[in-house]
Amino acid sequence: MQKILFTAHCILNTASKVVLYNQEEIDAEEALRKTFMRGVIDNEIQVIQLPCPEFTLYGAKRWGHVSDQFDNVFFRTHCRKILTPVLDQLKEYLANGQRFEVLGFVGVDGSPSCGVDYTCRANWYGSFDCRTDLPETLSECRLARGSGVFMSVLKDMLKEEGLEDGIVITSLFAPEPDKCLNLVR
Ligand code: SF4
Structure with a gap:
């Protein structure tokens, strides 16, 4: 029986991510990503890469956002549109359960879009120009319990x-960096 796993786009393709500047954070993510990918290969798991909702809407030069900014009908509609063919694939694998075992979905905690148990939140909006409160506004960003918008739409679907x-x-x-590694062990 073949094992099927759906993963957030940037677990396979880090080029889709918002540009990061914290080298410690980059190194930690890369180490985890490699551990995860080695598990995938060693255990002959077949991976379906979810589309990246942010790259496909805002491209490579986007700023970092918080989930409050994406939590609107337009972003949710975009997520639903790009998830529809994914759901069709999921249903087809499930319909052929004698050949395939669906292990589940792996998101990216902390992401405004792909967070599953944690996302990032703040009351961000407006132009950067002529602002005097930018450092305070940026510092409001916090890790919060809850799903990012893409994962929230996936759960709804x-x-x-x-x-x-x-x-x-x-x-x-x-x-909680290790929690999904059991899926690929
Ligand atoms: S939106 Fe999701 S897939 Fe795209 S870079 Fe962010 S976490 Fe990765």
């Missing part, structure tokens, strides 16, 4: 299909 109980949704990276 699974529920609409009656699939929410059977599908594992977990994530890689901080603040």
Whole structure:
């Protein structure tokens, strides 16, 4: 039986990410990503790469955002549109359960889009120009319990299909970096 795993786009392709500047954070993520990918290869797990909702809407030069900014009908509609073919693939693998075992979905905790148990939040909006409160505004960003918007839409869609109980949704990276590694051991 072949094992099937759906993963956030940037777990396979870090070029899709917002540019990071914290080298310690980059190194820690890369170490985890490699551990995860080695597990995938060693255990002959087949990976389906989810689309990156931010890259496909805002491209490579986007700023970092918080989930409050993406939590609007337009971003949610975009997520739903790009997740629709993914859900079709999921349903086809599930319909052929004698050949395939769906291990679940792996997101990226801390992301405004792909966070599963943690996302980043703040009351951010407005132009940078002529602002005097920018450092205070940026420092409001905090890790918060809850899903990013893309994962929230995914959960809604699974529920609409009656699939929410059977599908594992977990994530890689901080603040609980090891929790999804059991899937690939
Ligand atoms: S939106 Fe998701 S897939 Fe895209 S870079 Fe952020 S965490 Fe990765």
